[in-house]
Amino acid sequence: MHKFTGALFIVCLLLSLTGCSNLTSLFFHxxxxxxxxxxDIDLVYESVTTYATDGTEINSWFLPAFVSENNEVDSPIVLFLHGNAENISTHIGSVYWLPEQGVNVFLLDYRGFGHSLGDPYVPAIFQDVESSLIWLRERFPQRKIFILGQSIGSAIAxxxxxxxxxxxxxSGLILDASFTGYRDIAQEVTGNHLITWPIWPFTWLLPTEWDPKAHIADISPSPILMFHSETDPVLPYALGLELYNSAQEPKHWQPSKGGHIQTFNFEEYRQTLLDFLTR
Structure with a gap:
């Protein structure tokens, strides 16, 4: 979201002042x-409570696909991982249209977001994702599940x-507005502003163990679909493309348009996603 750049400035400022642990928590708002x-938008939904391995209560929404003869048994599921600010009540705007197209959607609110308890930081958030996958697999043992991440959600995804x-x-991974790593984006922001140049050296304190670029090659042979707006004002197109180049086949890069995480405002990219989910 638009708060990403401001969050990074705060991250780097606090790095310079504190050198505290769980630094990735400073990315989340x-x-x-x-x-x-x-x-409120005429969608049927189920409020879902899951529990992470450490016992943290996670509260999410499940949007069932509109039932038809074609999708009653085998409609795919998208586990949606949103950006670094707000919660699922605002980010639903990216995926509300999928149930009408025969796709189930599970909107995860990470710990600390919405009605989920706890404090968000990496790597604890991966427990939240796993709790969602456990619920989905128990509920739908035979359905195809895809993970869709936007912005910082793309890194988590x-x-x-x-x-x-x-x-x-x-079954597959979809990324919209991705980047290579937490340290990389912090350095991108601090390196581009005169006021943050003195803070740039402290970005080296950010961990890289959980960076997407350290893990994306391991996803093969599962397919990957990546979107990134060429005019994204928040996360540089070049960082998304660099992450794509680190991935193994099968993969597909789709340049998009609009502002940050506005890809699915456009019918052509909605169709690209649907084709990926149903092929």
């Missing part, structure tokens, strides 16, 4: 209040896919 629910694709039989 959760909001607890729901601004709307799926009912990439590493989660590498960690869990075999155990939970995840």
């Amino acid at each position: 959760p909001q607890q209040e729901y601004l709307r629910t799926p009912n 990439t590493t989660s896919m590498a960690l869990f694709k075999d155990e939970y039989q995840v």
Whole structure:
């Protein structure tokens, strides 16, 4: 979201002042209040409570696909991982259209976001993703599950896919507005502004163990679809393309348009996603 750049400035400022642990927590700006629910946009939904391995209560939404003769048995599922700010009540705008197209959607609110408890940081957030996959696999043992991540959710999605694709039989990965790593994006921001240049050396304190670029090659042979707007004002197109180049086949790069995470405002990219989910 638009808060990503501001969050990175705060990250780097705090790095220079504190050198604290769990530095990735500074990338997240959760909001607890729901601004709307799926009912407000005439969507049926189920409120889902899961529990991470460490016992943290995670609260999410499940949007069932509209039932038809063609999708009643085998409609695919998208596990949606949103950006670094707000919660699923605002990010639903990226995926609300999928149920009408025969696709189920599970919107995960990470720990600390929305009605989920705890504090968000990497790597604890991967436990939240796994709790969602456990729920989905128990509920739908035979359905195809795909992970879709946007913005910082793309980083979480990439590493989660590498960690869990075999155990939970995840069929594919979709990324929108991705980047190579937490340190990389922090250095990108601090290196481009005179006021943050003195902070740039402290970005080296950010961990790289869970960076998407360290894990994306492990996703093969599962397919990857990546979108990135060529005019994204928040996450540089070049960082997304660099991550794509680190991935193994099968993979597909789709340049998109619009602002940050606005890809699915356009019918042509919606269709690209649907083709990937249903082929």
